[in-house]
Amino acid sequence: MKTVPHRQRRPTVPFGEWRISLDLQATREVASAPALARGCRCPWCRNWAAAWERVLPPDVVSGLRRLGIDPADPADLYCVSHRPRDVDLRVIYYCVGVVRDGPVVWREDPRFEQTARWYQELRPAPWWLSVSVVPQRHLHDLPLTLDAEVRDLIQVDFRLTVPWVLDEEHPMMIEARSYPKQPVIWAGGRLRPASDFRRKRPRTEPNPI
Numbered sequence: 001m002k003t004v005p006h007r008q009r010r011p012t013v014p015f016g017e018w019r020i021s022l023d024l025q026a027t028r029e030v031a032s033a034p035a036l037a038r039g040c041r042c043p044w045c046r047n048w049a050a051a052w053e054r055v056l057p058p059d060v061v062s063g064l065r066r067l068g069i070d071p072a073d074p075a076d077l078y079c080v081s082h083r084p085r086d087v088d089l090r091v092i093y094y095c096v097g098v099v100r101d102g103p104v105v106w107r108e109d110p111r112f113e114q115t116a117r118w119y120q121e122l123r124p125a126p127w128w129l130s131v132s133v134v135p136q137r138h139l140h141d142l143p144l145t146l147d148a149e150v151r152d153l154i155q156v157d158f159r160l161t162v163p164w165v166l167d168e169e170h171p172m173m174i175e176a177r178s179y180p181k182q183p184v185i186w187a188g189g190r191l192r193p194a195s196d197f198r199r200k201r202p203r204t205e206p207n208p209i
Contacts, residue, residue: 010097015063016120018102018133020154026096027068030150035075043171044079048091051165055127067095069156082172086163088128093156098135105132119159129160 010021037045052071056064064071076092109116119130136153164170 019100022097037077069093091158132157
């Protein structure tokens with residue numbers, strides 16, 4: 001009689017307002033997969049490596065570790081906005097499992113008349129911290145390179161304010177000085193003057209009549 005291998009039990013882990021049945025082995029494999037932010041030496045990632053212990057509360061750190069996630073090793077990280085002494089970041093991690101319970105994260109936003117992602121606020125300003133947990137079926141592009149197809153991927157997505165602790169200025173402040181008297185927009189990995197994005201009036205041909 002053929003025996004069926006015992007399926008590894010999935011522990012159910014609470015995280016914020018969500019409950020996740022975790023696949024530990026698959027999460028370990030995802031944690032070692034190449035990703036955009038892993039091994040990155042850009043200023044944003046180096047600042048995160050130096051500052052994350054200051055900004056993530058102990059309960060959030062322990063919650064991430066229970067999910068098999070190393071807080072110091074995000075899969076993706078980028079700057080959303082900045083000030084001279086701090087920056088607003090989006091920091092993304094992944095685990096594997098099933099979201100058993102929790103709030104719906106894609107909601108209609110009346111301000112923009114479209115669907116927008118909802119984040120649970122964990123801490124208010126000035127050191128704002130929020131998180132959104134999204135199952136794979138609601139995700140788009142992934143900043144991971146996986147050897148095989150992974151099912152039940154879960155994105156743990158933080159938006160938060162982080163102090164700038166490196167001795168060097170952050171890149172957006174350096175570039176902002178290039179445009180001291182006009183508004184700027186972050187696009188294509190750099191700051192560009194807002195005038196680059198103004199709609200140009202279409203050329204009109206002379207009226208033949």
